[in-house]
Amino acid sequence: MHEYFIQNVRFHEDEVVTLKGWVYNLRKSGKIWFLLLRDGTGIIQCVVTKHDCDEASFDLKDVLTQESSVIVTGLVRADDRAEGGYELIAHKVELVSLAQEYPITKKEHGIEFLMDHRHLWLRSRRQHAIMRIRHTIIKSIRTFFDQRDFILVDTPIFQKMATEGTATLFETEYYDDKAYLTQSGQLYAEAAALALGKVYCFGPTFRAEKSKTRRHLTEFWMVEPEMAYYDLEMDMDLAEEMIMYIVAEVLLNRRQELETLERDISKLEAIRTPFPRMHYADAIKLLQEKGEDIPWGDDFGAPHETIIGESHSSPVLVHHYPADIKAFYMKRDAEEPKYALAVDMLAPEGYGEIIGGSQREDDLNVLLERMKAEGMAPENYQWYLDLRRYGSVPHSGFGLGLERTVAWICGLKHIREAIPFPRTMTRLTP
Amino acid sequence: MHEYFIQNVRFHEDEVVTLKGWVYNLRKSGKIWFLLLRDGTGIIQCVVTKHDCDEASFDLKDVLTQESSVIVTGLVRADDRAEGGYELIAHKVELVSLAQEYPITKKEHGIEFLMDHRHLWLRSRRQHAIMRIRHTIIKSIRTFFDQRDFILVDTPIFQKMATEGTATLFETEYYDDKAYLTQSGQLYAEAAALALGKVYCFGPTFRAEKSKTRRHLTEFWMVEPEMAYYDLEMDMDLAEEMIMYIVAEVLLNRRQELETLERDISKLEAIRTPFPRMHYADAIKLLQEKGEDIPWGDDFGAPHETIIGESHSSPVLVHHYPADIKAFYMKRDAEEPKYALAVDMLAPEGYGEIIGGSQREDDLNVLLERMKAEGMAPENYQWYLDLRRYGSVPHSGFGLGLERTVAWICGLKHIREAIPFPRTMTRLTP
Numbered sequence: 001m002h003e004y005f006i007q008n009v010r011f012h013e014d015e016v017v018t019l020k021g022w023v024y025n026l027r028k029s030g031k032i033w034f035l036l037l038r039d040g041t042g043i044i045q046c047v048v049t050k051h052d053c054d055e056a057s058f059d060l061k062d063v064l065t066q067e068s069s070v071i072v073t074g075l076v077r078a079d080d081r082a083e084g085g086y087e088l089i090a091h092k093v094e095l096v097s098l099a100q101e102y103p104i105t106k107k108e109h110g111i112e113f114l115m116d117h118r119h120l121w122l123r124s125r126r127q128h129a130i131m132r133i134r135h136t137i138i139k140s141i142r143t144f145f146d147q148r149d150f151i152l153v154d155t156p157i158f159q160k161m162a163t164e165g166t167a168t169l170f171e172t173e174y175y176d177d178k179a180y181l182t183q184s185g186q187l188y189a190e191a192a193a194l195a196l197g198k199v200y201c202f203g204p205t206f207r208a209e210k211s212k213t214r215r216h217l218t219e220f221w222m223v224e225p226e227m228a229y230y231d232l233e234m235d236m237d238l239a240e241e242m243i244m245y246i247v248a249e250v251l252l253n254r255r256q257e258l259e260t261l262e263r264d265i266s267k268l269e270a271i272r273t274p275f276p277r278m279h280y281a282d283a284i285k286l287l288q289e290k291g292e293d294i295p296w297g298d299d300f301g302a303p304h305e306t307i308i309g310e311s312h313s314s315p316v317l318v319h320h321y322p323a324d325i326k327a328f329y330m331k332r333d334a335e336e337p338k339y340a341l342a343v344d345m346l347a348p349e350g351y352g353e354i355i356g357g358s359q360r361e362d363d364l365n366v367l368l369e370r371m372k373a374e375g376m377a378p379e380n381y382q383w384y385l386d387l388r389r390y391g392s393v394p395h396s397g398f399g400l401g402l403e404r405t406v407a408w409i410c411g412l413k414h415i416r417e418a419i420p421f422p423r424t425m426t427r428l429t430p
Numbered sequence: 431m432h433e434y435f436i437q438n439v440r441f442h443e444d445e446v447v448t449l450k451g452w453v454y455n456l457r458k459s460g461k462i463w464f465l466l467l468r469d470g471t472g473i474i475q476c477v478v479t480k481h482d483c484d485e486a487s488f489d490l491k492d493v494l495t496q497e498s499s500v501i502v503t504g505l506v507r508a509d510d511r512a513e514g515g516y517e518l519i520a521h522k523v524e525l526v527s528l529a530q531e532y533p534i535t536k537k538e539h540g541i542e543f544l545m546d547h548r549h550l551w552l553r554s555r556r557q558h559a560i561m562r563i564r565h566t567i568i569k570s571i572r573t574f575f576d577q578r579d580f581i582l583v584d585t586p587i588f589q590k591m592a593t594e595g596t597a598t599l600f601e602t603e604y605y606d607d608k609a610y611l612t613q614s615g616q617l618y619a620e621a622a623a624l625a626l627g628k629v630y631c632f633g634p635t636f637r638a639e640k641s642k643t644r645r646h647l648t649e650f651w652m653v654e655p656e657m658a659y660y661d662l663e664m665d666m667d668l669a670e671e672m673i674m675y676i677v678a679e680v681l682l683n684r685r686q687e688l689e690t691l692e693r694d695i696s697k698l699e700a701i702r703t704p705f706p707r708m709h710y711a712d713a714i715k716l717l718q719e720k721g722e723d724i725p726w727g728d729d730f731g732a733p734h735e736t737i738i739g740e741s742h743s744s745p746v747l748v749h750h751y752p753a754d755i756k757a758f759y760m761k762r763d764a765e766e767p768k769y770a771l772a773v774d775m776l777a778p779e780g781y782g783e784i785i786g787g788s789q790r791e792d793d794l795n796v797l798l799e800r801m802k803a804e805g806m807a808p809e810n811y812q813w814y815l816d817l818r819r820y821g822s823v824p825h826s827g828f829g830l831g832l833e834r835t836v837a838w839i840c841g842l843k844h845i846r847e848a849i850p851f852p853r854t855m856t857r858l859t860p
Contacts, residue, residue: 005579005627020659022624022821040627040658041579067821097792097822119621119813120820131626135582142572149435149471152565156851157587157634157649160859172602172611174648175638179858181602181611188851191549191860194452196561197435197470204587204633208605218604219587228470229450362527383549383860390550391452391497392527421586421618428609429590430621430813 006042009076009086016091018073019044022123023064023099033061035093037072043125046072046088057093066105067123069096111414118421119430129257130417133250134406138202140249141223141400144242145200150225153192155185155201161380163187164327168207170218181206184399187329187384189226190360193395194387200225212425214414215302215352217403219423226397232341232359235396236317239345239355240275242400243315247271250409263411267349270313277317280339283308299325305352312348319343328370330358343398351408357398364388436472439506439516446521448503449474452553453494453529463491465523467502473555476502476518487523496535497553499526541844548851549860559687560847563680564836568632570679571653571830574672575630580655583622585615585631591810593617594757598637600648611636614829617759617814619656620790623825624817630655642855644844645732645782647833649853656827662771662789665826666747669775669785670705672830673745677701680839693841697779700743707747710769713738729755735782742778749773758800760788773828781838787828794818 004017021039028034035046050058052074064070074090104120114121121127145152158179162169163186170181185201192199202223209216225238247268250258258265278286287294290307294300299321300308308316323332323340330340345355361367367388371378378385406418416422421430434447451469458464465476480488482504494500504518534550544551551557575582588609592599593616600611615631622629632653639646655668677698680688688695708716717724717734724734729751738746753762753770760770775785791797797818801808808815836848846852851860 007579020823021627022823040581040623040625069821069823096824097818099820102820117813117816119618119816120625122622122625128626131581131583131622138582139572139576142569146569149437151470151561152568153561153850154634154651156853157636158853158858170602170604172600174600174858175855177858188549192552192561192850193470195470195550195552196558197451204584206587221584383547386547386549388527390529390532391499393450393452393499394526420583420622423586423588425605428588428604428607 006037006039006044006084008041009044009084009088012076013078013086014076016073016075017088018071019088020071020096021069023066023068023070025066026061026064028061033058035064035070035072035090037070037088038123040128043083044086044088045082046074046090046093048090048093053090054092057090060093060095063095063098065099066102067099067120069099070094071096115416115422115427116430122420125260127417129254129260130406130410130412131420132257133254133261133410134402134418136250136254137246137406137409138221138402140246141242142202143249144245145223145225148198150198150200151192151196153189153196153199153201154203155182155188155192155224157182157203157206164207168209170206170208183207184222185224186226186397186399187381189224189397190387190395191383193226193228193397194391194393197229198225198227209425213302214416215404215407217415217419217422217424220419221402222399223402224397224399226395228393228395230359230396231394232319232343232396235357235359235398236277236319236343239343239357239398239400240273240315240317243275243345243355244271244273246405247409258410261410261412263409267313268409271348272314275314275317275345276312277319278308280318280321283318286311297322297324302352305346306350309346309348309352310350315348315354316346317343318346326358328374328376329360329367331361332366341396345398347404347408349408349411351404353401354404354408355398355400357396359394359396362388362392362394364392436467436469436474436514438471439474439514439518442506443508443516444506446503446505447518448501449518450501450526451499453496453498453500455496456491456494458491463488465494465500465502465520467500467518468553470558473513474516474518475512476504476520476523478520478523483520484522487520490523490525493525493528495529496532497529497550499529500524501526545846545852545857546860552850555690557847559684559690560836560840560842561850562687563684563691563840564832564848566680566684567676567836567839568651568832570676571672571832572632573679574675575653575655578628580628580630581622581626583619583626583629583631584633585612585618585622585654587612587633587636594637598639600636600638613637614652615654616656616827616829617811619654619827620817620825621813623656623658623827624821624823627659628655628657639855643732644846645834645837647845647849647852647854650849651832652829653832654827654829656825658823658825660789660826661824662749662773662826665787665789665828666707666749666773669773669787669828669830670703670745670747673705673775673785674701674703676835677839688840691840691842693839697743698839701778702744705744705747705775706742707749708738710748710751713748716741727752727754732782735776736780739776739778739782740780745778745784746776747773748776756788758804758806759790759797761791762796771826777834777838779838779841781834783831784834784838785828785830787826789824789826792818792822792824794822
């Protein structure tokens with residue numbers, strides 16, 4: 001039996017098709033009623049009259065509730081006035097299951113109420129658009145790396161040690177031991193890069209952040225490419241190329257969804273490579289010129305990232321951060337060792353950091369010193385140090401926060417809508 | 431600057447290229463020496479003579495150790511006797527970093543030693559082949575669903591409730607609360623299917639299994655499609671089609687890797703759709719005929735799965751298991767309610783279950799009764815029950831265990847080699 005879906009009715013004009021879905025809305029007008037049917041792929045208006053329909057079907061108008069599940073058989077007819085350009089002249093409407101009174105109505109609901117009903121809120125046009133764009137972003141990232149012969153290497157969630165400091169670790173009992181949930185796959189990706197050359201991992205990561213900002217989740221997805229024989233310059237080139245590809249794919253495949261979200265598409269269309277590149281010292285100067293009271297050596301806060309990001313229509317690559325404010329694994333600039341060979345990519349329109357990357361320290365002794373200075377216990381990192389003992393090479397990589405990227409591309413005010421079931425400091429359900 | 435990789439030297443015959451990699455092996459023979467260079471994409475023999483090379487490069491023969499990192503520039507020459515059909519006439523060899531004495535040698539190492547050095551073991555030919563096949567399997571799964579208009583919906587790792595019983599839950603403190611690590615994304619995928627029609631999730635899942643078998647990991651990846659308006663029959667069709675697609679893609683793209691693993695490729699080539707389908711009662715009969723002492727009502731153990739799987743050259747779909755041995759969310763057969771509308775797919779060659787699926791219970795009251803009978807607390811599942819309150823529809827799905835599938839397709843004896851960094855009851859590092 002052929003399956004029909006609303007997104008494909010344009011291929012079936014003047015054919016009789018059966019669509020299976022849910023009542024998105026209902027409007028009655030005497031001898032005719034209109035059923036807005038959703039099936040997950042789209043929404044179509046079904047026109048129900050006694051002329052075209054049997055009586056039992058017609059009488060459902062007095063029974064159907066929002067989100068009741070129904071199967072509608074009817075004729076696909078082109079109509080320019082209809083959403084999507086087509087409507088269905090119903091021949092038969094079958095009730096599958098009558099919905100109880102649906103909690104999400106047309107009135108404004110508070111965000112906590114909607115988040116409590118996330119499992120139902122996902123049925124709305126807006127959430128569909130976000131989920132489809134998220135899907136396309138993920139797919140474009142994987143395609144980007146696959147086409148460049150990167151090997152996907154899934155890194156472990158359970159780890160014995162911290163990658164990004166111990167303050168934000170989630171811990172779990174692991175039989176007679178303790179394990180932490182991964183904050184980043186990077187250290188493992190480094191091992192894989194020295195085995196396979198160019199690799200990426202792409203999975204959930206966890207940070208027990210104490211922050212309740214619009215940019216923080218406790219559970220978020222991150223893609224982390226890692227490349228042997230790449231220096232910072234090549235790392236930045238790759239990050240830029242990837243972002244340009246993602247944006248192009250979304251513009252190509254998800255224009256309708258961007259319109260549903262009322263995204264200002266021109267902002268995405270204005271993005272061009274090469275992205276502006278700015279030395280940290282120049283970024284500090286820019287901020288000071290804009291009246292910010294930030295001395296050399298400080299890390300940027302969200303307002304600083306916003307100012308830098310808004311200074312350009314494309315994402316900005318800020319590189320050469322002071323080594324003291326960056327992670328132990330970042331290599332220092334040989335000529336100016338106070339700087340780390342680090343880069344952050346700041347999205348336009350105030351969305352802040354979406355990528356953090358660096359060239360990695362490849363010298364065993366320097367790395368050991370850095371770990372000692374940070375009070376880390378080298379015995380937990382012996383395998384990582386092995387990568388510098390056996391065939392160390394210059395290598396680089398970066399991490400892209402998926403939800404921050406989705407939020408930016410969709411133009412969302414808060415990151416919580418960028419993931420199907422968000423987890424924050426105050427939310428663990430549904 | 432153009433990047434060259436060993437897998438692509440065939441496009442550069444008689445050109446001078448620069449390859450960056452590591453010493454896989456070294457063989458000296460008087461005035462000539464041979465360097466087996468690996469770069470993650472392949473292995474090539476570099477021929478080093480004083481005739482073609484400068485003296486400093488030639489003299490490296492007395493210095494280089496296994497896994498030292500080197501950059502070799504030379505002429506690509508076709509040679510049928512060489513691995514991959516090409517060799518490199520070296521003009522220059524540069525040492526990047528001299529490796530300490532490499533722990534993995536040609537002698538036999540015990541599996542625990544190799545697993546302790548997993549970060550280095552990944553550099554071997556055999557592990558490269560497995561990782562590439564794993565990559566292709568994951569890619570083919572995602573392509574399969576993307577091409578069929580499934581939407582990827584990443585389900586949460588932190589959950590408040592159990593999906594597959596409470597015995598195997600990992601727990602973590604979550605601020606002032608407690609969270610469990612997901613055993614399965616299914617319940618969330620059901621919510622997403624009722625929103626988006628056809629969805630899949632694909633992420634890591636966790637089970638604190640007490641078993642130390644060759645088929646158990648504590649952390650493993652699972653793909654879980656879930657489809658609104660699908661019954662068990664459609665569910666089985668989809669599972670079969672997906673497996674056929676995966677096998678075809680691996681045969682098409684990873685033949686060389688299968689050969690490296692000495693996989694009996696004919697076993698994979700013999701797989702044909704439709705796969706045999708067997709009612710549970712018939713499977714019990716088969717087992718009894720084969721001399722097994724298993725009564726109707728018992729679940730299969732690994733030896734039973736092996737017997738059933740080995741009875742066919744294609745995977746076998748066993749369906750209609752007794753409801754009492756299956757999960758609370760599975761729908762019962764209306765005509766024979768002692769059976770659940772469940773299916774397991776058993777791989778050939780003794781690899782056992784790779785897929786478990788079912789049609790889901792869509793009746794609110796029946797589901798409540800099932801949960802009560804199992805001693806579950808409905809208050810933790812209100813959002814899941816909502817899916818039966820608001821537009822319930824017949825729906826089905828299944829879960830494919832990625833590492834079991836990789837182990838089967840690669841012909842591995844133990845699942846621990848099917849994932850880059852395995853986690854088992856006794857292993858949490860590296």
